[in-house]
Amino acid sequence: MSIKQTIADVIKQEISKVVVGQDKMIEALLVGLLCRGHILLEGVPGLAKTTTVNALAKSLGLHFSRVQFTPDLLPSDIIGTQIYDPSSNSFKIKKGPVFTNLLLADEINRAPAKVQSALLEVMQEKQITIADESFKLPPPFLVMATQNPIEHEGAYALPEAQLDRFMMKVTVGYNTKEEELLIARRVANSTFEKIEQVVDIAQLEAATDKMMEIHIDPEVEAYIVDIVVATREPKSYGLEELESMIEFGASPRASIDLYKASRAIAYLRGQSYVSPDEILYIAKEVLRHRIILSYEAQASGVSQDDIISKILNSVPVP
Numbered sequence: 001m002s003i004k005q006t007i008a009d010v011i012k013q014e015i016s017k018v019v020v021g022q023d024k025m026i027e028a029l030l031v032g033l034l035c036r037g038h039i040l041l042e043g044v045p046g047l048a049k050t051t052t053v054n055a056l057a058k059s060l061g062l063h064f065s066r067v068q069f070t071p072d073l074l075p076s077d078i079i080g081t082q083i084y085d086p087s088s089n090s091f092k093i094k095k096g097p098v099f100t101n102l103l104l105a106d107e108i109n110r111a112p113a114k115v116q117s118a119l120l121e122v123m124q125e126k127q128i129t130i131a132d133e134s135f136k137l138p139p140p141f142l143v144m145a146t147q148n149p150i151e152h153e154g155a156y157a158l159p160e161a162q163l164d165r166f167m168m169k170v171t172v173g174y175n176t177k178e179e180e181l182l183i184a185r186r187v188a189n190s191t192f193e194k195i196e197q198v199v200d201i202a203q204l205e206a207a208t209d210k211m212m213e214i215h216i217d218p219e220v221e222a223y224i225v226d227i228v229v230a231t232r233e234p235k236s237y238g239l240e241e242l243e244s245m246i247e248f249g250a251s252p253r254a255s256i257d258l259y260k261a262s263r264a265i266a267y268l269r270g271q272s273y274v275s276p277d278e279i280l281y282i283a284k285e286v287l288r289h290r291i292i293l294s295y296e297a298q299a300s301g302v303s304q305d306d307i308i309s310k311i312l313n314s315v316p317v318p
Contacts, residue, residue: 007207008268010198014059017193019052020186021179028170028285029056029144031264033204034211037167037257038123038143040108040289045148047172053104053144060204061197062101062140069111075118082131093130098122099137105145109158116162119143123165140204160248160292167257168282169289211267216259216274219318224262224279228255230311231291239314242307245297250290258286276317284308 008030015026025041029052032039041049050066057064067078080096097103098119105111105119122128123143128135145166147158163169175183186192226237232249234242262278269278288304297307 043172065097
């Protein structure tokens with residue numbers, strides 16, 4: 001087994017001490033770490049979203065902060081603020097929880113627009129501005145956000161500009177019956193093990209460097225762009241029926257993130273090149289939050305995943 005496979009396997013094995021199943025979610029978080037991309041996790045309560053992010057941070061020895069987003073949250077509650085120090089008769093900076101490696105934004109869709117805006121600079125520029133002073137965040141810095149899709153009271157829709165900053169949106173489903181039985185046994189008997197650090201930042205950086213060496217053929221690169229462009233120009237790909245379903249297609253960031261994510265998946269699979277299989281495997285996670293549906297599509301019950309499936313079935317595979 002190669003070193004790159006060992007790193008991924010060791011992290012997954014450590015997380016499995018407290019998380020049962022949810023392999024796609026764990027894999028997406030690893031892709032986010034390798035690519036330095038922010039991840040949005042969407043699922044009903046009780047699916048171990050928060051537990052998984054916490055376990056990932058501990059297994060890597062990274063600094064971890066968790067913010068419970070609520071409607072009364074203020075931007076200063078997450079980025080920090082200036083406070084007056086009477087002893088020195090001066091103002092000093094009190095840093096907020098975003099000064100970390102892994103920021104868990106729990107139920108991010110409960111925060112108002114001002115808080116969402118405050119996160120934009122942090123997510124895109126990896127820096128924070130408080131008063132007139134800017135602070136660069138030490139790498140790695142990732143936002144792992146969760147949102148609950150079934151509650152709307154006290155919740156705010158994330159602005160499109162912020163959604164586009166997330167590399168992937170992962171929908172987290174229920175465990176299998178066998179996995180749920182194992183979870184119940186572990187919780188009832190308190191048999192969860194303690195998470196230990198198994199990989200350090202130097203090893204993570206080395207893994208990222210190795211991932212960058214993975215080859216992507218020009219035809220495969222063109223395939224990535226074709227998939228993204230098809231969300232904006234479906235008629236050009238023989239998908240006239242999608243013209244009225246899509247209000248706005250995915251931005252160029254989608255092409256960049258699909259390129260990086262497919263290479264990360266190839267790396268985690270121990271391959272030296274990216275094949276169309278990796279692109280097909282991760283395309284929905286990269287694209288689903290970047291496609292804005294028309295009123296007609298919403299009224300017809302058509303989802304972003306339905307549209308992406310049609311595109312993947314129609315764009316020629318190299």
